[in-house]
Amino acid sequence: MTQLSDQVHLRPEQLDAFWMPFTANRQFKQAPRMLTRAEGMHFWTDDGRQILDGISGLWCCNAGHNRKPIVEAIQRQAATLDFAPPFQMAHPLAFELANRLVGIAPRPATPADPSLDHVFFCNSGSEAVDTALKIALAWQRVRGEGSRTRLIGRERGYHGVGFGGISVGGIVSNRKMFGTLLAGVDHLPHTHDLEHNAYSVGQPEWGAHLADELERIVTLHDASTIAAVIVEPVAGSTGVLIPPIGYLQRLRDITRKHGILLIFDEVICGFGRLGAAFGANRFGVVPDMITFAKGVTSGTVPMGGVLVSKQIHQDFMVGPPGAIELFHGYTYSAHPLACAAALATLDVYRDEALFERAASLEPVLARLAHGLKGRPHVIDVRNLGFVAAVELEPRAGQPGARAFDVFLRCFEQGVLVRTTGDTIAFSPALIASETDLERMITTVSDNLAKVD
Numbered sequence: 001m002t003q004l005s006d007q008v009h010l011r012p013e014q015l016d017a018f019w020m021p022f023t024a025n026r027q028f029k030q031a032p033r034m035l036t037r038a039e040g041m042h043f044w045t046d047d048g049r050q051i052l053d054g055i056s057g058l059w060c061c062n063a064g065h066n067r068k069p070i071v072e073a074i075q076r077q078a079a080t081l082d083f084a085p086p087f088q089m090a091h092p093l094a095f096e097l098a099n100r101l102v103g104i105a106p107r108p109a110t111p112a113d114p115s116l117d118h119v120f121f122c123n124s125g126s127e128a129v130d131t132a133l134k135i136a137l138a139w140q141r142v143r144g145e146g147s148r149t150r151l152i153g154r155e156r157g158y159h160g161v162g163f164g165g166i167s168v169g170g171i172v173s174n175r176k177m178f179g180t181l182l183a184g185v186d187h188l189p190h191t192h193d194l195e196h197n198a199y200s201v202g203q204p205e206w207g208a209h210l211a212d213e214l215e216r217i218v219t220l221h222d223a224s225t226i227a228a229v230i231v232e233p234v235a236g237s238t239g240v241l242i243p244p245i246g247y248l249q250r251l252r253d254i255t256r257k258h259g260i261l262l263i264f265d266e267v268i269c270g271f272g273r274l275g276a277a278f279g280a281n282r283f284g285v286v287p288d289m290i291t292f293a294k295g296v297t298s299g300t301v302p303m304g305g306v307l308v309s310k311q312i313h314q315d316f317m318v319g320p321p322g323a324i325e326l327f328h329g330y331t332y333s334a335h336p337l338a339c340a341a342a343l344a345t346l347d348v349y350r351d352e353a354l355f356e357r358a359a360s361l362e363p364v365l366a367r368l369a370h371g372l373k374g375r376p377h378v379i380d381v382r383n384l385g386f387v388a389a390v391e392l393e394p395r396a397g398q399p400g401a402r403a404f405d406v407f408l409r410c411f412e413q414g415v416l417v418r419t420t421g422d423t424i425a426f427s428p429a430l431i432a433s434e435t436d437l438e439r440m441i442t443t444v445s446d447n448l449a450k451v452d
């Protein structure tokens with residue numbers, strides 16, 4: 001019997017059943033963009049075209065596609081231990097992976113800094129965020145501060161699509177359809193300001209003072225009601241917003257002063273994207289928890305998790321030894337295939353020094369990206385680590401349409417980039433060559449002149 005997946009071209013009626021996520025379904029199904037194979041820096045389409053992947057799949061395949069050691073580790077694991085129940089049972093790879101992750105987490109720089117010594121596993125960035133928020137609320141309660149129920153996010157923040165994540169997130173379209181969300185959430189202002197920060201190379205100099213808005217929020221609600229603040233060190237999905245110099249340190253100082261937990265959502269920043277294991281390592285600011293996903297398995301098997309401070313973990317480890325300390329977890333927490341994939345991925349990152357490679361190519365990507373200044377429609381270029389973005393003037397009354405046209409043209413010419421609103425983002429795998437980077441940026445540059 002013919003399997004649907006064996007057919008190269010699907011007929012229109014065969015496209016109907018799958019309700020695609022974050023996609024204009026009707027438009028897509030009129031002219032599908034179908035990927036059937038991947039290797040290294042490239043995808044191949046169903047009509048045999050090679051596509052240079054300028055966005056690591058979706059900010060996740062940081063080691064490149066179909067890397068042999070990772071593929072083989074997954075295959076071996078599937079044939080050895082396909083599943084192990086994670087509640088009251090375990091398998092050794094989960095412990096090995098937790099230790100490896102703790103080993104690359106940022107270390108305390110001062111005695112006041114947390115030591116991120118523990119990992120809670122889940123399956124995605126959204127689950128990681130909800131897990132971190134739940135740990136924050138529960139921790140405030142176990143230490144006798146149960147009145148601290150308020151969570152603070154940031155405008156334009158993206159923290160996935162769970163109810164916790166969209167509540168602390170700050171993207172209107174992701175929030176407005178879904179009712180009242182979590183109660184008791186407030187938001188910091190975002191730091192994106194073209195008047196002051198346009199065309200900054202690396203971190204903008206202006207904007208650290210925006211962290212002081214947290215003091216205003218604390219004054220409004222009182223610290224005794226606030227459990228945690230969550231921010232992306234570099235906000236990716238909302239258009240690559242780079243933190244101003246000193247901004248994250250100020251958030252750390254203010255949260256510490258008021259007994260508020262600081263959570264860095266590093267689902268995009270982690271695993272080399274900023275030229276270090278985590279953004280926290282690069283910025284020298286140690287939060288109380290770090291959420292991660294995507295690059296932990298280089299996108300091969302779904303996995304997410306939360307790095308948690310020693311203090312938080314220790315405060316849960318009380319009561320009768322037979323009591324479950326945290327009523328939270330997923331059937332697939334620390335799934336054996338995901339653990340095997342993650343361990344092999346961490347080996348590849350280490351053996352090929354990919355985080356260092358991203359750091360050494362940062363100036364090349366920065367130079368190429370900032371070369372887009374002055375091209376038609378461009379109003380800003382931003383970069384940090386192995387991520388860059390170009391923001392376009394929106395077409396009157398059609399936000400996002402111009403950037404989407406550029407995206408479509410680039411795809412037709414064999415280069416995959418990503419748009420959010422009128423921002424085009426570049427986040428290539430850490431194995432990208434200078435030639436790959438050049439092709440990616442040149443293709444966008446050429447097409448800027450071709451769209452109205």
Ligand SMILES: Cc1ncc(COP(=O)(O)O)c(C=O)c1O
Pocket residue numbers: 123124125126127129158159160161232236237265266267268293294
């Ligand atoms: C910062 C951040 N948090 C959370 C998520 C959600 O991750 P997932 O799509 O794996 O649920 C994303 C996804 O892009 C993200 O960028």
